[in-house]
Amino acid sequence: MELQNSTLGSGFILVGILNDSGSPELLCATVTVLYMLALISNGLLLLAITMEAGLHVPMYFLLGQLSLMDLLFTSVVTPKALADFLCRENTISFGGCALQMFLALTMGGAEDLLLAFMAYDRYVAVCHPLKYMNLMSPRVCWLMVATSWILASLSALVYTVYTMHYPFCKAEEIRHLCKFPPLSKLACADTARYELMVYVMGVTFLIPSHAALLASYTQILLTVLHMPSNEGRKKALVTCSSHLTVVGMFYGAATFTYVLPSSFHSPKQDNIISVFYTIVTPALDPLIYSLKNKEVMGALRRVLGKYMLPAHS
Numbered sequence: 044m045e046l047q048n049s050t051l052g053s054g055f056i057l058v059g060i061l062n063d064s065g066s067p068e069l070l071c072a073t074v075t076v077l078y079m080l081a082l083i084s085n086g087l088l089l090l091a092i093t094m095e096a097g098l099h100v101p102m103y104f105l106l107g108q109l110s111l112m113d114l115l116f117t118s119v120v121t122p123k124a125l126a127d128f129l130c131r132e133n134t135i136s137f138g139g140c141a142l143q144m145f146l147a148l149t150m151g152g153a154e155d156l157l158l159a160f161m162a163y164d165r166y167v168a169v170c171h172p173l174k175y176m177n178l179m180s181p182r183v184c185w186l187m188v189a190t191s192w193i194l195a196s197l198s199a200l201v202y203t204v205y206t207m208h209y210p211f212c213k214a215e216e217i218r219h220l221c222k223f224p225p226l227s228k229l230a231c232a233d234t235a236r237y238e239l240m241v242y243v244m245g246v247t248f249l250i251p252s253h254a255a256l257l258a259s260y261t262q263i264l265l266t267v268l269h270m271p272s273n274e275g276r277k278k279a280l281v282t283c284s285s286h287l288t289v290v291g292m293f294y295g296a297a298t299f300t301y302v303l304p305s306s307f308h309s310p311k312q313d314n315i316i317s318v319f320y321t322i323v324t325p326a327l328d329p330l331i332y333s334l335k336n337k338e339v340m341g342a343l344r345r346v347l348g349k350y351m352l353p354a355h356s
Contacts, residue, residue, distance in 0.1 A: 054136040055229075056216045057127060071128055077326045078121045084329040085110040087343060095342040101179035102168065103339075105161050106332060108188050109289075112157065113325035116150035119143060120220055120321045137207070140221040145203040147220060147321070152195030152248065155297060158290050159252035160187040165286060166259035169279050170266045198248060205237065220317050249297060256290060285332050292327070296320035 092098045092107040120143070127133050135143070167178045206223055209230040217225045223241055227234045263283060270276045296316050333339045 054134050055140050055211075055221070057123075057133050057135045057140075057221075058216055067128065071125065074121065074322060075125060077322050078117060078125070081113065081117045081121075081322070081326040084333075085114045085325065087346070088329045088333060088339070089114075091339065091342040091346045094346050097338065098342055101175075101181075101184050102161075102164055104181075104184050105157065105164055105187070108191075109154065109157055109161070110329055112150055112154045113328050116147070116154065117322055117325040119146045119150060135217075135221065140217070140226075141203055141207045144206065144221040144223075144226075145199050147222065148199035148202055149192075149195045151297065151320070152198050153191040154293060155249065155252050156191040156194060157188070158286075158293060159255040160191065161286055162256045162259040162290070165283050166262055169263045169283070198244065202241070202244070205240075209234065220321065222317070225313075249294070253294065256294075260287070281335055285335060288331050289324075289328050292324050293320065296324070 088110045089107055092103045092110075123135070123143070164179055167175050171178065202223065206226055209226075209232050211226075211229045212231045217229070227238060260283070263279070267276050267279050270279070296319055299312075299316050333343065
């Protein structure tokens with residue numbers, strides 16, 4: 044196959060999930076609904092947390108940051124996929140591909156770290172309630188958020204620069220999203236060493252957050268089992284169950300994509316998982332956190348009643 048050097052003027056063919064589907068129109072409608080759901084639900088949750096003084100506590104501050112990350116994460120990929128399908132345009136420039144890869148990795152990495160910090164927040168709330176406001180002060184919360192963004196950005200920058208420095212062949216088709224697995228298959232060079240580096244970095248990035256989650260929830264479980272009150276036990280479990288559900292969805296997809304060797308999953312499976320964590324998960328996260336949370340639901344009703352419903356009356 045003839046080689047060509049990748050420059051900012053060259054690009055890739057972004058096949059996309061919609062063009063690769065048996066019922067593209069139906070899938071387009073489904074993706075549009077999920078994207079609108081993600082925008083509305085995350086936007087409302089952010090609005091409620093910002094406007095309601097009762098939600099100005101560490102747990103909801105971190106939840107608001109998660110909603111912001113979900114909004115940005117799904118917006119990196121979904122509008123481009125929908126626009127390409129509707130306009131019958133399926134190309135992405137070299138620079139656009141690099142930017143999409145960097146942003147997607149940044150959002151995903153930041154969310155990975157933030158979920159671990161949220162688990163620590165739940166650990167402090169359940170196991171050390173009297174020290175909660177000291178251990179989870181505003182300064183600590185902002186430090187958690189800044190750490191998530193900075194470490195994720197640096198990691199994403201290394202991944203992106205190293206991936207995009209390879210020369211790529213002319214058959215430059217990518218499914219759904221610019222990321223390492225499909226791009227490595229287009230490289231006109233031996234990427235075995237880089238694939239090993241990606242695997243090591245992925246494991247290194249995920250293991251500390253996995254360990255923090257496991258340690259936090261082990262301590263929470265032990266504390267809950269020794270609670271004398273059934274009501275207190277139930278409240279703690281309900282609060283933690285929402286976070287565990289979101290954690291399971293996110294880390295399951297991340298482990299499948301970045302920890303398991305590429306030989307363990309096909310491009311089609313990789314595509315499905317990409318759709319799940321870039322479109323489905325951001326739409327479901329705010330619903331999972333809100334539906335069983337009386338404080339959030341009450342705040343949403345008050346915000347809607349105060350700022351939105353009067354405009355229609």
